[in-house]
Amino acid sequence: MAEINFFEAKHTLNIKGKLVDLSMPKVMAILNLTPDSFYSDSRTKSIDEALTKTEQFLKEGATFIDIGGYSTRPGxxxxxxxxxxxxxxxxxxxxxxxxxxxxxxxxxFRAEVAEQGIKAGAHLINDISAGTLDEAMFETVGNLQVPYIMMHIQGTPKTMQQNPVYDDVLVDVIDFLAQRLALLKTFNVHDVILDPGFGFGKTLEHNFTLLNRLADLKLFDLPLVVGFSRKGMVYKTLETTADNALNGTTVLNTIALTKGAKILRVHDVKEAMEVVKLVGSLVG
Known part of the structure; x- marks a missing residue:
C-alpha cells in the first residue's frame, strides 16, 4: 500500500469564501444532460427543464447541483x-x-470542461477519474482553487466493467487514492472530497465489500461522497430495474451514512434528505 499523504483534516468546504459545513451530511442532486443515461427519467433536455428540476432539488434540500454532460454508464x-x-x-x-x-x-474528467464550467459560474469539480484521464486536470484545479471531488475508477467508462480484478478491492482503492492525493498536493489544492467509485470498474461483490468497509476510508480524514443512486449495484442485486431502485438506493445511503459518508449523490433528493435527517437523529 502506498504511504498515505494526509491533507489537513477538513470538515468544511470553502466555496468562494463561504464555508459549507459537512458535520451534518449533505445531498448532491444529479442534473443529467446526457441523452443516454442509464436512468432515463434523469435525462434533461432543455434549459427550462434544467431550471425547473434545480428549483425542485433546492426546495427539497439539496446543497449541491451536479451537472454532467458525458454519460459514464458502463460502455x-x-x-x-x-x-x-x-x-x-x-x-x-x-x-x-x-x-x-x-x-x-x-x-x-476533462480539464478544459472543468475550467470553462467554473468560469461559467460553477463552484467545484467532480472528476470520476482522479485526474487519470486528463493529465492537465490537477494543474487546472490548482489554478482555479476550487474544491475537487476525486473518485476511484479502474479503466475508463468504455472499459471499466470488462472483468475488473483486484487483489483486495479496499486496499487497492486506498492505494490509488493515496497516490493521487500525493500528486494532487503538489498543486496546492486545499479542499478535496473522496469518492470510492461504486460501480466504476467493480463487480457487485467489489461494491458491497467496499460499502461494508467504507469506514476504513476515514483514515484519509477527508469528506466522503457516495453514489449508489439507482445503479446496477441496487437493481441487479434486487433483480429489478433502475426505475424501481429507489427503495434499495435509500437502504444503501442509510448504511453509508452510518459508516461516515458526508455527501449523498442522488437522483431523488427528498428521500435522501429524509435519510440524512433520520440517521442524524440517532443518539449514542
Missing amino acids: ADDVAVGEELKRILPIVENIALKFPEAIISVDT
Whole structure:
C-alpha cells in the first residue's frame, strides 16, 4: 500500500469564501444532460427543464447541483469536448443566474470542461477519474482553487466493467487514492472530497465489500461522497430495474451514512434528505 499523504483534516468546504459545513451530511442532486443515461427519467433536455428540476432539488434540500454532460454508464460512447461544453455551459450559466444560492458542481474528467464550467459560474469539480484521464486536470484545479471531488475508477467508462480484478478491492482503492492525493498536493489544492467509485470498474461483490468497509476510508480524514443512486449495484442485486431502485438506493445511503459518508449523490433528493435527517437523529 502506498504511504498515505494526509491533507489537513477538513470538515468544511470553502466555496468562494463561504464555508459549507459537512458535520451534518449533505445531498448532491444529479442534473443529467446526457441523452443516454442509464436512468432515463434523469435525462434533461432543455434549459427550462434544467431550471425547473434545480428549483425542485433546492426546495427539497439539496446543497449541491451536479451537472454532467458525458454519460459514464458502463460502455458509454465517447462525447467530443465541444459537445460536452455545448451541453453544460448554458445550463451552468442559467442556474448560476437564477439560483445564486445553489452550489454548482461540474461532473467531468476533462480539464478544459472543468475550467470553462467554473468560469461559467460553477463552484467545484467532480472528476470520476482522479485526474487519470486528463493529465492537465490537477494543474487546472490548482489554478482555479476550487474544491475537487476525486473518485476511484479502474479503466475508463468504455472499459471499466470488462472483468475488473483486484487483489483486495479496499486496499487497492486506498492505494490509488493515496497516490493521487500525493500528486494532487503538489498543486496546492486545499479542499478535496473522496469518492470510492461504486460501480466504476467493480463487480457487485467489489461494491458491497467496499460499502461494508467504507469506514476504513476515514483514515484519509477527508469528506466522503457516495453514489449508489439507482445503479446496477441496487437493481441487479434486487433483480429489478433502475426505475424501481429507489427503495434499495435509500437502504444503501442509510448504511453509508452510518459508516461516515458526508455527501449523498442522488437522483431523488427528498428521500435522501429524509435519510440524512433520520440517521442524524440517532443518539449514542
